Amino acid sequence: MIICIGAGPGDLGYLTRRGAELIGNADVVAGFDAVVNVVASLIPATAQTVLMNYRDQTAQLAMVAAAHHAGKRCVVVFMGDIHFSGFQYLERVERACGHPVETLPGISSAQILAARAKVCFDETTFITFHRRGDLSPFKRHLLHVLQDCRNAIVIPCPWDAARSFMPCHIAAYLLENGIPPEQPVEVWENLTRNEAEWRGSLSACAGQSFSDMSIMLIRTLSPMPSQIEAP
Structure with a gap:
């Protein structure tokens, strides 16, 4: 499984319950540093965290895609709602995985x-x-x-x-x-x-x-x- 989650505008109070459940059950949680920091308290101690920035996102997403293809439960977190201002990032995730991925909308x-x-x-x-x-x-x-x-x-x-x-x-x-x-x-x-x-x-x-x-x-x-x- 790999799913992209909209994590809200920077406050856990705006993260959906379903998003919190998926993060809490993930084997891998990935995203830009600032976004992952927002949901850090929900990430299981056993999960791998993959942080990235604009310069290294392609390489880091390739790592996430490899974990996904190995059968791990992967979550990629976005700030706000994926389909409001994160669509290009979603495209990069799908390009790394080689197929469309599931998305869970958030509060924008x-x-x-x-x-x-x-x-x-x-x-x-x-x-x-x-x-x-x-x-x-x-x-x-x-x-x-x-x-x-x-x-x-x-x-x-x-x-x-x-x-x-x-x-x-x-x-x-x-x-x-x-x-x-x-x-x-x-x-x-x-x-x-x-x-x-x-x-x-x-x-x-x-x-x-x-x-x-x-x-x-x-x-x-x-x-x-x-x-x-x-x-």
């Missing part, structure tokens, strides 16, 4: 932010830039979302300076492409807290710096009126 940072900020997913679009490859199609999509008067929940790209697309870069890009400077923005860095770390306008956001663990909410200037029927 987008879901937590929607709850904290009281926005409706029907009126909101989620976009992640936390990915390798060309970001241009996703940048254009963000523009269209805001032009269509929808809220946008955005995960920035925090990698090397040449590719970073952090809140200040996102704000600058949107301003350059005609999004109004007064567009309301919130940046959340600790989603288990109850308040945003920063609130302000799009123009003000262009001059702010935030940590790699940030997520943005760009609110529409024209919220949809209530569609509850009149009594």
